[in-house]
Amino acid sequence: MPDTIHLLPDHIANQIAAGEVIQRPASAVKELLENAVDAGATEIKLLVNDAGKALIQVIDNGKGMSATDAQNAFARHATSKISTIEDLFQIRTMGFRGEALASIAAVAQVSLKTRRATDEVGTLVDIENSKVTATSSVASPIGTSISMKNLFFNVPARRNFLKSNSAELKHIIEEFTRVALAFPEIYFSLSSNGQDVYHWEGGSFKQRAIQVLGNAYQSKLVTVGEKTDYLTITGFVGKPDTAKKTRSDQYFFVNRRFIKSAYLHHAVANAFEGLISKENFPSYLLYIDVDPAQVDINVHPTKQEIKFEDDKIIYAFVQAAVRHALAQFSVAPSLDFSLDANIQQLDAIQKPFTEDQLNNTTRQSLYEGFSKKNQAHLISRSENASKQDWKSFFTDIPSANDTNQDTVNESYIVKASSMGLYKEGSPLDIEENASLLQLHQTYIVAPSHSGAIIIHQQLAHERVLYEKFQKASVQPHATQKSLFPVVLELSVSDAILLEDIMEDLAMIGYEIEPFGQNSFIIQGIPADIISGNEKNAIELLLEQFKHFSGDLKFSKREKLIRCMARQMAIKAGQTLTHKEMHALIESLAACDIPTITASGAPTYVEFKEDYLDGLFTK
Ligand code: ADP
Ligand code: MG
Numbered sequence: 001m002p003d004t005i006h007l008l009p010d011h012i013a014n015q016i017a018a019g020e021v022i023q024r025p026a027s028a029v030k031e032l033l034e035n036a037v038d039a040g041a042t043e044i045k046l047l048v049n050d051a052g053k054a055l056i057q058v059i060d061n062g063k064g065m066s067a068t069d070a071q072n073a074f075a076r077h078a079t080s081k082i083s084t085i086e087d088l089f090q091i092r093t094m095g096f097r098g099e100a101l102a103s104i105a106a107v108a109q110v111s112l113k114t115r116r117a118t119d120e121v122g123t124l125v126d127i128e129n130s131k132v133t134a135t136s137s138v139a140s141p142i143g144t145s146i147s148m149k150n151l152f153f154n155v156p157a158r159r160n161f162l163k164s165n166s167a168e169l170k171h172i173i174e175e176f177t178r179v180a181l182a183f184p185e186i187y188f189s190l191s192s193n194g195q196d197v198y199h200w201e202g203g204s205f206k207q208r209a210i211q212v213l214g215n216a217y218q219s220k221l222v223t224v225g226e227k228t229d230y231l232t233i234t235g236f237v238g239k240p241d242t243a244k245k246t247r248s249d250q251y252f253f254v255n256r257r258f259i260k261s262a263y264l265h266h267a268v269a270n271a272f273e274g275l276i277s278k279e280n281f282p283s284y285l286l287y288i289d290v291d292p293a294q295v296d297i298n299v300h301p302t303k304q305e306i307k308f309e310d311d312k313i314i315y316a317f318v319q320a321a322v323r324h325a326l327a328q329f330s331v332a333p334s335l336d337f338s339l340d341a342n343i344q345q346l347d348a349i350q351k352p353f354t355e356d357q358l359n360n361t362t363r364q365s366l367y368e369g370f371s372k373k374n375q376a377h378l379i380s381r382s383e384n385a386s387k388q389d390w391k392s393f394f395t396d397i398p399s400a401n402d403t404n405q406d407t408v409n410e411s412y413i414v415k416a417s418s419m420g421l422y423k424e425g426s427p428l429d430i431e432e433n434a435s436l437l438q439l440h441q442t443y444i445v446a447p448s449h450s451g452a453i454i455i456h457q458q459l460a461h462e463r464v465l466y467e468k469f470q471k472a473s474v475q476p477h478a479t480q481k482s483l484f485p486v487v488l489e490l491s492v493s494d495a496i497l498l499e500d501i502m503e504d505l506a507m508i509g510y511e512i513e514p515f516g517q518n519s520f521i522i523q524g525i526p527a528d529i530i531s532g533n534e535k536n537a538i539e540l541l542l543e544q545f546k547h548f549s550g551d552l553k554f555s556k557r558e559k560l561i562r563c564m565a566r567q568m569a570i571k572a573g574q575t576l577t578h579k580e581m582h583a584l585i586e587s588l589a590a591c592d593i594p595t596i597t598a599s600g601a602p603t604y605v606e607f608k609e610d611y612l613d614g615l616f617t618k
Contacts, residue, residue: 011130014076014106015155020301021103024162025052025151026171027302028104032146033179034094035101036060038081039144042202043187046176050193051168053159056108057147064116064143067123071135073112074127076102089293094257097298101146106130107155108148115140129154166517167499170492173197177212178258181251181285184208209236209285213249217242224286226321231290231314233321237268238283243276245539247546248491249283254295256287260304267315271322279540286318427453427606428589436581442572444581451612455585455604458572459597464587466565466598469508477509478527486534488512488520494542495520501545504560512538526568540567562598 008016022028029052036044039062049055065073072078079098082088088096104110105127115122122140126133152159162168169192180188180200184207189199200211210217221236238249250268252259264286272282296307308314427448430436437445444455469477490498495518502512509526522534544563570576576584588594588603596602 010076011106014102014130017076017099018103018106019158021099022107022151023302024171025056025168026175028052028056028100028108028148028151029058029172030175030179030302031095031100031104032056032058032148033176035146036062036144037179037183037186038093038095039063041143041186044189046172046188046190048169048172048190048192051165052172053151053162053165053168055147055149056151057145059143059145061141061143064119065114065123066116066119067135067137070112070114070123070125071132074101074105074110074125074130074132078102088298089296091292091297092255102130104146104148107153107158108151109153110146110148112144112146113138113140114144115142117142163496163499166514167496170496170518174492178251181208181212182253182256182258182287205235205285205287213283222325224321224325226317226324228317231288231294231317233286233288233317235286236284237272237286237322237325240272240275240282243272243280243282245280245536246491246494246543247281248493249285250281251285253285253287254306255289255292257297257303257306259306263311263315264318267318268322271319271326275326279543281543284322286322288314288318290314426589426594427451428585428594428604430582430585430589432582436578436585438576438581440572441575444576444585446581446585448606451606451608451610453604453606455588456572456602457574457576457581457584458569459601460584460588460594460603461569462565462597463591463594463603464584465568466561467591467593469561469564472508476507479509479511479524480527481511481524482522482534486522487515488522488535488538490518490520490539490542492518494539497542497545498538501556501560504557507557508561508564510538537567565598 021031025048029046029048033044033046036058039060041060041062043061045057045059047055047057047059069080075098077098078101079096081093081096081098082091101110106129109128110126112125112127113122121137124134124136124138124140126135152162173190176188176190176198180186180198184205185202187200187202190197198211200208203211206221206223209221217238220239220242222239224233224235224237226233235253250265252261252264268282268284268286276282290308294309296309297303299305299307427450429449430446434447438457439445439454442457444457444460446453446455488498498512498520499514505512509524510522511524512520512522515521522538525534525537541560541563544567545559570584594603
């Protein structure tokens with residue numbers, strides 16, 4: 001038998017490797033923009049045709065390349081940015097792996113034109129399928145222009161995976177914006193199919209923030225600024241009234257690199273606690289600068305996630321800095337913390353807890369760790385905060401069918417009932433005419449055959465809806481056409497998300513159609529929902545869905561169903577009529593698993609008669 005292992009030819013190896021770095025036009029845009037930044041450009045122009053599918057071109061006025069470098073740049077692992085592994089931890093450039101140009105040359109038709117200030121003439125290199133097809137000397141302005149045509153022309157499977165032009169353009173704009181926010185001193189422009197989309201003059205961080213977020217933010221940004229030897233945090237948070245239902249305009253940069261971090265997001269959200277309601281999200285642009293030795297940027301193929309040497313310190317700092325800013329600008333005049341002067345004291349920063357404490361601090365108990373008194377960077381949380389959370393959690397969306405307050409009294413009437421009257425079986429087998437009591441507009445107290453049960457109205461309803469939607473996966477749920485279709489305008493990223501789950505939404509009764517750029521029109525909603533709040537509901541749904549999206553153990557549909565159930569459940573705080581309470585208990589009893597919600601919270605508890613008796617024995 002002949003041997004079967006052989007080395008892949010270069011162009012195939014490169015194509016495979018390119019899959020990691022270049023997933024879509026936007027990833028190429030990111031790499032090319034970052035190269036221009038690394039080259040010290042003060043002006044960077046991005047041109048795309050057909051959302052980058054036909055053409056992506058980046059023109060910079062940076063330092064350019066020599067004729068030899070211009071060819072070598074396309075070799076795999078060819079970089080001018082690091083030479084030893086130690087360099088990895090001193091990185092001040094955006095790139096360092098030497099993979100981008102090699103990847104791009106493997107999956108597009110690339111043409112490079114470049115000239116250094118010291119050279120008379122520039123160099124042209126054409127490359128396709130990882131093979132140089134032409135080189136020559138050409139007249140060229142100082143700097144570099146790279147154009148890549150027909151992305152994935154030689155990998156049809158990948159090309160087929162690309163989304164619609166509007167979706168891909170949204171991704172491009174997202175990457176473009178992130179780089180532009182990180183380097184406000186650089187002029188950036190973007191044109192698409194020959195049309196000007198943005199041109200942003202170089203300026204301060206604040207000016208760039210306004211260029212990106214819009215003029216409305218002029219008076220809406222609170223400056224954040226904390227400097228210590230260990231790290232520096234600067235940037236802006238939106239005043240509480242700019243908080244949105246959806247998670248857009250949230251940016252973290254670490255050493256000028258845009259990163260995604262749910263963990264640090266949590267720190268900011270915590271700092272806003274009590275200032276904005278739970279279903280809203282603060283906008284922020286925060287720039288963290290630390291010694292590069294404190295971060296590992298080499299943990300993610302597109303470098304959007306990084307690892308901090310000690311992320312708990314960063315967390316504490318972010319939270320403290322944001323709180324501090326909000327307090328200083330008297331957005332939150334009465335915040336209870338006292339770290340102002342102390343935050344500068346490095347002792348507290350470098351050694352915030354004893355070793356033991358540090359080890360004990362898991363993600364869940366993070367808050368406790370940070371709320372120990374007498375530690376400089378710690379913030380105490382107001383006593384009633386948890387209660388507030390609880391309340392706001394349950395009052396999610398104002399629902400259109402809030403019942404009239406007048407009915408409250410009716411449900412407070414308790415009738416003495418004898419236990420003997422009730423059927424044997426599930427504790428949820430409640431006599432049809434049994435008296436029910438709604439407590440605090442949250443709990444339903446019902447006599448069961450062997451004692452009493454207390455049902456949590458929201459959680460119970462969540463279970464009912466969950467099973468209903470689950471069954472809808474087999475047979476689509478009925479839709480009611482909206483009389484007045486509602487238009488939904490979303491951020492770029494939310495629009496993509498919505499497109500992604502549209503089919504599943506249709507399954508459970510939502511009829512949503514694209515309606516121009518980033519806009520959608522809601523034509524119909526699930527038949528048994530009360531209309532009037534569609535817009536809010538979808539926004540909230542997207543938000544909850546995002547929270548879930550990291551959770552790989554659930555399918556998209558499962559996540560959606562869970563979100564929907566949670567969202568559409570009647571809320572605690574809502575008065576129910578006697579009939580409604582009975583109906584709820586009946587549908588809960590009919591569930592396959594009536595005892596808990598999909599996420600495992602109990603829907604009701606039962607107090608057995610013996611137990612009740614026991615409470616009253618001397
Ligand atoms: P990396 O950025 O990780 O070094 P790339 O493949 O993106 O890898 O680029 C390879 C090399 O090509 C860079 O290290 C740099 O020397 C050179 N280069 C790429 N783009 C430019 C540019 N716009 N201007 C000057 N040099 C560039
Ligand atoms: Mg690069």
